Amino acid sequence: MSDLRDDRPTIRPASWRVEVHSPNDLAWSISPELYALHGLEPGRGPDGLDLFLAHIDPADADLAERAAAALQRGEAFAHRRRLVRPDGQARDVLAVGLGEYDEAGTLVGASGYLLDVGPMVQRAVAEEMTGQLDEVVEARAIIEQAKGVLVVAYGITADHAFALLGWYSQRTNTRVRAIAARLVEGATSRVGDPADLDRILSVLLDPRCAALRDAPEGGGAQNWAAARMPPVVTVRRHRGVPVIAVTGDVDAARAAEVVPQLRDELAALPRPTQPHVLDLSGVGYLGPAAVMAVAGVAAKHLSTPADLRIVAGGARAQLVAAGLPRSRVVRRSGASESV
Secondary structure, eight states: OOOOOOOSOOOOEEEEEEEEEETTEEEEEEOHHHHHHTTOOTTSSOOTHHHHHHTBOGGGHHHHHHHHHHHHTTOOEEEEEEEEOTTSOEEEEEEEEEEEEOTTOOEEEEEEEEEEOHHHHHHHHHHHHHHHHHHHHHHHHHHHHHHHHHHHHHOOOHHHHHHHHHHHHHHHTOOHHHHHHHHHHHHHSOOSOGGGHHHHHHHHHOGGGGGGTTSOOOTTGGGTTSOOOOOEEEEEEETTEEEEEEEEEEOHHHHHHHHHHHHHHHHTOSOTTSOEEEEEEEEEEEOHHHHHHHHHHHHHHHTSSOOEEEEOGGGHHHHHHTTOOGGGEESSOOTTTTO
């Protein structure tokens, strides 16, 4: 059998006792351990109540009065305070005491202990700090792995990958570490066609994308893994109608760039109550995460008095499934016909 040893710090009680013959006649018995706790040898220095009062931290002076009052009321006391030794060292101690009473309820004695809890507190703090450090190291490792998944999948930089995690963290109100853990677990257990990669990562970044699985895919979905065209956001007017148009391919990574631009352009419209258009018909690929993000911005814009029409191209079913009103979303038409 192995030798199992408990390395927890040992708390040695230091006892005291007092007999109350009269308010001015107190007979104290103080253990050697209590003198040692105060940094004294037995019989040297203050004795009795003076021993406690001489070594109490001034900030805890009221605790002695409260302890005496508790004993007079027939109650026990227990409090934590600091003890200051002659060499200036301070100790955290737990003071406990219980009174003894005659038949009339008069206090005739009391006894108790001082427990040096400093080593226990220091150990608890050290364990807490070690645990927190372990959590930080573990979280950092998971986040680095998740960044690696995004770097390989989308051909972006590590800084961009970290910013992407932060963006989806804000969008979904989820801690970055939780998203990173989901990505790492999902990437290591993933099976399927590489062409499905963006759709898989979209759900890992934003689980709400799973609700789009029954909606038909937008145009170009199968070509996502091939050459991707960077998305471009432009603003023009068609017969006096403002048109905010997106062209190119928008996957989960590009959504973090495109969607803030759309939000700013919609917010900058001088008269949003007049007809205006969000034209997505020039988008070759609109991934699930991009659908959710675009739908979120459009829905927020529509919650104000805004006359917006969305030309969705092949992503109409997905945008409707993401929560946009069907009446506001058309498949394909000229800008002038959509308003």
